[in-house]
Amino acid sequence: MEDIVEIRGLEKSYRDVSVLKHINCAIGANKIYGFLGRNGAGKTTLMKMLCGQLLPTQGELKVFGEKPYENRRVLSQICFIKESQKYPDVFKVKDVLDISESIFPNWDKEYAYSLIEEFQLPLKRRVKALSRGMTSSVGIVIGLASRAPLTIFDEPYLGLDAVARSVFYDRLIEDYSEYPRTIVLSTHLIDEVSKILEHVILIEQGEILWDEDAEKLRGKAFKIIGDKAVVEAFASGKEVIDRETLGGMASLTISDGLSKEERQKAETVGIQIEPLSLQQFVVQLTQYKRNKGGVSS
Ligand SMILES: Nc1ncnc2c1ncn2[C@@H]1O[C@H](COP(=O)(O)OP(=O)(O)OP(=O)(O)O)[C@@H](O)[C@H]1O
Numbered sequence: 001m002e003d004i005v006e007i008r009g010l011e012k013s014y015r016d017v018s019v020l021k022h023i024n025c026a027i028g029a030n031k032i033y034g035f036l037g038r039n040g041a042g043k044t045t046l047m048k049m050l051c052g053q054l055l056p057t058q059g060e061l062k063v064f065g066e067k068p069y070e071n072r073r074v075l076s077q078i079c080f081i082k083e084s085q086k087y088p089d090v091f092k093v094k095d096v097l098d099i100s101e102s103i104f105p106n107w108d109k110e111y112a113y114s115l116i117e118e119f120q121l122p123l124k125r126r127v128k129a130l131s132r133g134m135t136s137s138v139g140i141v142i143g144l145a146s147r148a149p150l151t152i153f154d155e156p157y158l159g160l161d162a163v164a165r166s167v168f169y170d171r172l173i174e175d176y177s178e179y180p181r182t183i184v185l186s187t188h189l190i191d192e193v194s195k196i197l198e199h200v201i202l203i204e205q206g207e208i209l210w211d212e213d214a215e216k217l218r219g220k221a222f223k224i225i226g227d228k229a230v231v232e233a234f235a236s237g238k239e240v241i242d243r244e245t246l247g248g249m250a251s252l253t254i255s256d257g258l259s260k261e262e263r264q265k266a267e268t269v270g271i272q273i274e275p276l277s278l279q280q281f282v283v284q285l286t287q288y289k290r291n292k293g294g295v296s297s
Contacts, residue, residue, distance in 0.1 A: 031198045139156050232250065
């Protein structure tokens with residue numbers, strides 16, 4: 001698979017505050033990425049750098065083979081939808097659509113108007129008079145109808161109700177299947193998006209903790225539950241990222257997978273194996289790395 005973003009040794013600091021620390025990663029073409037991580041982890045900073053809105057302090061970042069900063073050729077292929085996007089006071093919803101049409105080469109007007117209807121947005125109303133959720137919907141319409149080869153949604157649904165969020169996920173998957181492109185989605189609603197993410201980049205305190213295909217995660221992280229002594233013995237030598245005990249029972253999360261033989265052995269010694277949700281995994285791995293000192297505090 002071709003990479004559309006290459007990042008090597010990327011650092012971002014503000015005075016003496018290090019916000020991104022030696023980031024190395026790549027983003028492939030035609031895939032849905034999740035940028036996950038706690039508040040202040042550095043997700044927005046990284047996204048802004050992809051869009052040329054911020055310069056790295058050090059390191060290299062290439063998008064579609066070139067540096068994005070003030071690079072029209074690169075920027076015309078990117079749509080960045082950020083939380084609480086501001087528009088000029090006089091702009092009506094229709095004006096935002098018209099401007100978007102002139103900015104994005106792949107803009108689909110008909111699709112944009114069908115989304116406007118679906119999200120029940122009033123075309124003639126000023127954006128500043130819209131509710132918070134409606135303003136988020138405008139961003140979602142722009143992001144989807146732009147069909148930009150790199151579309152970035154940074155927490156796009158502030159104030160959006162559950163129905164509208166569900167419409168967003170459905171339309172995203174449908175449109176992406178018909179018009180493949182790279183989507184980067186940053187969110188704290190991990191369980192909601194876990195089904196649509198194909199690749200997860202987990203960031204914590206400016207470092208990448210996990211950069212893997214979602215499928216790999218599903219095959220690697222499990223809970224093993226049973227008698228405490230039996231479970232502990234079984235997990236010896238494996239990477240245990242979480243441990244809960246209750247009386248004589250224990251539930252351990254392992255993150256390095258289970259072979260066929262190990263699964264058979266677990267069954268014979270009465271250990272129950274359960275999959276882990278993406279959200280549970282993110283929470284547990286983040287805490288584990290922090291306690292282990294993998295993330296600088
Ligand atoms: N202009 C700035 N000056 C100083 N520090 C900054 C600046 N911009 C961002 N930061 C700091 O960089 C860190 C990362 O911020 P960033 O917005 O990238 O986090 P995030 O992962 O997107 O968080 P959230 O999930 O809360 O949106 C934070 O500690 C933030 O305070």
